[in-house]
Amino acid sequence: MEYKWIISFLFLIVVQCVLSAELHGLRSERASKKKGKDCNPWVFEECKAKKGNCGEGKKLGRRTGADCGKTEKVFPCTVPCDGESPSSNQGKNKRGGDKICKYTRGDWSNCDATTNQKSRTLTLRKGDPNSCEKEKVITKSCKRACQYEKGEWSPCDASTKTKQRTLTLKDGSDASCPATKPQTRECKGGENKDCKYSYGDWSACNPSSNMRSKTGKLEKGDSSVCEPTKVVTKNCSIKGGKDRCFFGQWGEYSDCQNGVRKKQRELKFGGADCQKRAVKTKPC
Structure with missing residues (x-):
């Protein structure tokens, strides 16, 4: 019985060795196929220039083999010009591009x-x-790195309604930049703070434009710079702005009638709702 057990054990070892060898051979065969060992070397046709008779061009390569992936491929090449040796192409990079x-x-x-x-x-x-x-x-x-120092604005010129200042080139800027640059801009309302005006009363409302105005006379400031008179305008409206109504002055109260007295004012501009505010009453 002991001999039979030993024989069986040895038989199993032999079978395992045979299977391992076959498996190893199969793996080696697959690996060789992947590496392309079954493919023959590339065989190239004559190089053909892209333009003219020499210079950069292309050549067709072919290879044979049962397990090759690609059997045809185009490669970059160079056709030597007259007086140029083929070794001069060694300056090309690996991909066949321009010379390095x-x-x-x-x-x-x-x-x-x-x-x-x-x-x-x-x-x-x-x-x-x-x-x-x-x-x-x-x-x-x-x-150009043109960095400038900004000067002070001049007073507003009343004739042109503009003011000026000068920009001066900072140290370290590009030498090609202009040394100075003038700058001009329009004066905005109220910018010239040195000009003070004394204003009269608002005018009556203009029904066509719904605007009224008042005029100011120069009270303080340089007359060569400040305007002698200044006119400002605004929309005609009552406080609160719900309805735009503009009235004349109130008249005198009337005599007592039916226990009340009335006074009226003329409506200069406004709609029907403004009429209600054109009359006042009080008991006698």
């Missing part, structure tokens, strides 16, 4: 005031001097 020309950048020049442009020079640092430019000059527009 790397430059050291110089400092930007001062801004040219006439063109508003500045420039700097690039000097070849890495690349084939036969195919790369030894020096390149690039230009761009200037972003």
Whole structure:
């Protein structure tokens, strides 16, 4: 019985070894397929230039094999021109793009005031001097740093109704900026605080414009700068603004009739609701 148990155990070990070997072989076969070991090397056709008879171009590559993914592919290439050796193409990058020309950048020049442009020079640092430019000059527009100190506004000019001030260039700004700049703007109402006016009474309401006005005479201020008279206007309205009504002066009370006396005022502007406020009554 003991011998039978040992034989059975050895038989199981042999079977397991056989299965492991087969499984390992299958995995190796799949791995080799993934890595493309069954594909033959690429075979290329003659390089054809994109333009003319030489320069950058393309070539078609083919490969054979039962488990290859792609069997045809287009590759970049270069057709040597007359007097140029094929080795000159070594300056191209891995993807077949332009030649590798790397430059050291110089400092930007001062801004040219006439063109508003500045420039700097690039000097070849890495690349084939036969195919790369030894020096390149690039230009761009200037972003001028013009910082100004603001002066005080002048008094308002009564004739032009404007005021002025001067802007002065700060230290450290771009030398191409103007040293000074004049600035002008319109005067807003009440800006010239040195001009004081004495105003009369409001005028009667103008029914066509629903406006009334009053005139002020210069009381204090420089007459060369301040207007001699000033007119201000506003809408005709009663306090509260619910109805726009404008009346004349009240008349005298009438004699007593039926135990009351009345007085009236003329309605200059307003609707039907204003009529109620044009008459006052009081008991006799």
